[in-house]
Amino acid sequence: MPRIDHLGIAVRDLRAAAKLYSLLGLAISGIEEIAHEGVRVAMLPAGESRIELLEPTRPDSPVGHFLDRRGEGLHHVALTVEDLGAAVARLRAAGARLVKDEIQTGAGGHRYVFLHPSTAGGVLIELVEKENEAKA
Numbered sequence: 001m002p003r004i005d006h007l008g009i010a011v012r013d014l015r016a017a018a019k020l021y022s023l024l025g026l027a028i029s030g031i032e033e034i035a036h037e038g039v040r041v042a043m044l045p046a047g048e049s050r051i052e053l054l055e056p057t058r059p060d061s062p063v064g065h066f067l068d069r070r071g072e073g074l075h076h077v078a079l080t081v082e083d084l085g086a087a088v089a090r091l092r093a094a095g096a097r098l099v100k101d102e103i104q105t106g107a108g109g110h111r112y113v114f115l116h117p118s119t120a121g122g123v124l125i126e127l128v129e130k131e132n133e134a135k136a
């Protein structure tokens, strides 16, 4: 069954944001820079799921633009799928719009795509492949 893999939250400063979460008992398990997305990511495990704090490494990155337009806040919801290729084919056939056409590789080496918010009621939805996540 699909589950929420993580919630992506855009922040201006990872360390400052992580301080609040530490008061809630959530600690950073790792920090990774995803160069092609222009973002630094801190993972905070929360049970079966996790909070993913996203700090832009350059202002012209997707998260940089998001901060300019909307300020800090919830950026995306990530759901697991078992077979990402099949899920993408199903979504395309239904006319859904993806942010990028190709499957990307991100934090922890997992494979992912983003569904465009115009396709999903204003929510940026990330689909993460489950089996690769287990290896990460």
Ligand code: CO
Binding pocket: 006, 008, 052, 076, 078, 126
């Ligand atoms: Co994410």
